[in-house]
Amino acid sequence: MSGAETDDNPVMIGAPPRTRRQALVKAAWIVIWFGYLAGPIESLAGGGLSPAHEALGWVGFPTFVAVYFALVFRHMAHRPMPSGALRAAVVLLTALAVLLSWTLGPNWLVLFTFVSVAVAVTQPFRTSRWAIPALTAVLVLLGTRYPDVRTYLFAYALPCLLSGFAMVGVQHLIRTTQELRAARQEVARLAANEERLRLARDLHDLLGHSLSLITLKSELAGRMLPDRPDDAARQVADIERVSRQALVDVREAVTGYRRPRIAVELAGVRAALRTAGITAAVDPALDDEHRGLAADEESALAWALREAVTNVVRHSGARRCELLLTEEWEADERRYLCLAVIDDGIGPPRGGGHDGNGLTGLRERLALADGRLETGPAPRGRGFALRAYVPLAAPAPSPPAARPVPEPLPDQA
Numbered sequence: 001m002s003g004a005e006t007d008d009n010p011v012m013i014g015a016p017p018r019t020r021r022q023a024l025v026k027a028a029w030i031v032i033w034f035g036y037l038a039g040p041i042e043s044l045a046g047g048g049l050s051p052a053h054e055a056l057g058w059v060g061f062p063t064f065v066a067v068y069f070a071l072v073f074r075h076m077a078h079r080p081m082p083s084g085a086l087r088a089a090v091v092l093l094t095a096l097a098v099l100l101s102w103t104l105g106p107n108w109l110v111l112f113t114f115v116s117v118a119v120a121v122t123q124p125f126r127t128s129r130w131a132i133p134a135l136t137a138v139l140v141l142l143g144t145r146y147p148d149v150r151t152y153l154f155a156y157a158l159p160c161l162l163s164g165f166a167m168v169g170v171q172h173l174i175r176t177t178q179e180l181r182a183a184r185q186e187v188a189r190l191a192a193n194e195e196r197l198r199l200a201r202d203l204h205d206l207l208g209h210s211l212s213l214i215t216l217k218s219e220l221a222g223r224m225l226p227d228r229p230d231d232a233a234r235q236v237a238d239i240e241r242v243s244r245q246a247l248v249d250v251r252e253a254v255t256g257y258r259r260p261r262i263a264v265e266l267a268g269v270r271a272a273l274r275t276a277g278i279t280a281a282v283d284p285a286l287d288d289e290h291r292g293l294a295a296d297e298e299s300a301l302a303w304a305l306r307e308a309v310t311n312v313v314r315h316s317g318a319r320r321c322e323l324l325l326t327e328e329w330e331a332d333e334r335r336y337l338c339l340a341v342i343d344d345g346i347g348p349p350r351g352g353g354h355d356g357n358g359l360t361g362l363r364e365r366l367a368l369a370d371g372r373l374e375t376g377p378a379p380r381g382r383g384f385a386l387r388a389y390v391p392l393a394a395p396a397p398s399p400p401a402a403r404p405v406p407e408p409l410p411d412q413a
């Protein structure tokens with residue numbers, strides 16, 4: 001799933017929240033910045049304002065927060081306001097920041113930081129690139145009304161400027177993530193179309209000649225009957241032979257298409273773990289080609305990978321799953337390729353008999369490939385570990401280096 005939450009994307013960058021938990025995580029990343037509003041809140045709660053200014057603060061402050069929340073949360077949910085209402089909301093935020101900062105004191109200058117963030121989030125870069133410096137300049141001008149202007153310059157102006165442009169960068173990251181996700185979906189669609197075309201082309205190459213020959217011999221046999229029954233019988237026998245061979249060719253082709261491969265299974269495994277919210281730690285060796293690994297052995301490892309991860313997703317309750325691929329030498333001097341799937345879930349059941357139908361079938365499949373299956377507790381004491389071994393073909397011996405031919409000694413006088 002493209003928008004699934006992972007450790008690499010904990011706030012669902014570029015994707016709307018799909019569950020209550022994801023919405024709460026996104027909201028937390030927004031609400032945490034409201035700690036900057038401690039100054040205005042303290043100003044209102046302190047009681048040092050005149051009744052008119054206090055009334056202005058209690059009306060203007062909730063209005064500012066409500067408009068800001070409406071802008072940011074609607075943008076987060078990919079339901080932005082119409083362009084006219086959006087501009088009006090940004091203008092209202094700016095006006096409230098100017099009015100409250102001018103009348104209620106320097107603590108209210110922090111509101112410009114939130115206006116800067118709102119502009120960065122909701123406006124295109126061609127607007128925000130000048131609007132953010134302009135807001136910072138207005139903040140500095142308002143700060144000159146109060147003593148010790150340098151304090152407000154560093155305490156409010158720099159966060160206003162830097163937060164605004166930081167959010168511009170975040171928006172660019174979100175757009176890039178969305179484009180990358182769309183590109184991945186397009187690549188997957190094109191790959192599926194290419195596979196369909198390849199299957200159609202291969203079936204045409206396999207069956208085109210055979211079916212044409214069957215049609216031709218059927219017509220010929222029909223013309224031979226009833227005057228030449230022996231010749232017609234020979235044509236029918238040829239038709240049977242050709243049709244049987246065509247059936248064999250189709251079965252071999254379909255078997256080749258259905259043969260699982262590690263690379264294909266790895267893509268499905270990553271998607272399954274991501275959908276289940278399980279962090280996948282994948283050994284880069286799984287993405288490489290493995291010399292000496294025959295087709296049957298690769299198929300057995302691919303089945304092992306599929307079965308192991310299916311069990312992790314369904315039964316383990318794990319939060320993390322490691323996929324490792326290593327070469328090992330056994331005592332009989334044979335090389336084996338070992339696929340290890342290790343999770344941090346509930347582990348194997350007590351009693352030792354933890355092979356279900358899936359693991360039993362997998363053990364038999366590996367045995368057919370001259371391999372073996374090992375299962376048990378994870379090395380760290382929590383979780384389940386599955387290791388599938390298949391033999392690797394011995395590397396071809398390198399040709400012996402040619403021995404230099406000694407030059408003949410000169411004749412002795």
